[in-house]
Amino acid sequence: MKAWQLSEHIGNIDERLIEQAQSVQNYGRMHRKRRVRSALTGAAVFALMMCSFSAGALAFAGETAEGQELLSIPEIDLTMILPDDWSGKYGMEKSGENYVVYSRQVREAPGAQEGEPWGGVLFTVVCYDEAMTPEQFVENGYDFTGYRYLFSTEESTYILHEASDVQWDPADAGQEEAYQAMASQIREIRFVPEGILKDG
16 A cells, blocks of 8 residues: 555545654664674774783783793793892792792791791692683682682693791791781782793
């Protein structure tokens, strides 16, 4: 039926209303276009973020590799960028699949070699034998100390666990002061995959 026929049958209807009814937009198509645009925008933003992260990591590595205190764990291709004033004050030992970083002043104090329990442990990079996301790590109840989620491979997850008990001789105020000064800087440590750091 044409517009003028409809007008005659129904009565005196404004022609503009009939034209508007005929030109109603296809909202389904509009919503599909909007979803496609949103998805493309999201993909572009993600790509820009990844490029920015990669460029920033390379720039950061180039700036920090020279003149800063670096501690490498070649077995897991990881380098720690430590606070500058840690130079000569720390040590690292492997314990099973884990890596223990400790205060040398506490570990090497007189009496420490004679069976004293004060080990000076600042933190341990722990290797868990399963791949976990940060959420799964918490769900599994492994967040029993202060920690930082580092990374996960196909078979393992690496976490920095801070010491949860007293690691110095309470009778030695010097040990406590030295230990607490280092422990307060653990959050400043940066972690960089080995391949990103450039040779000096």
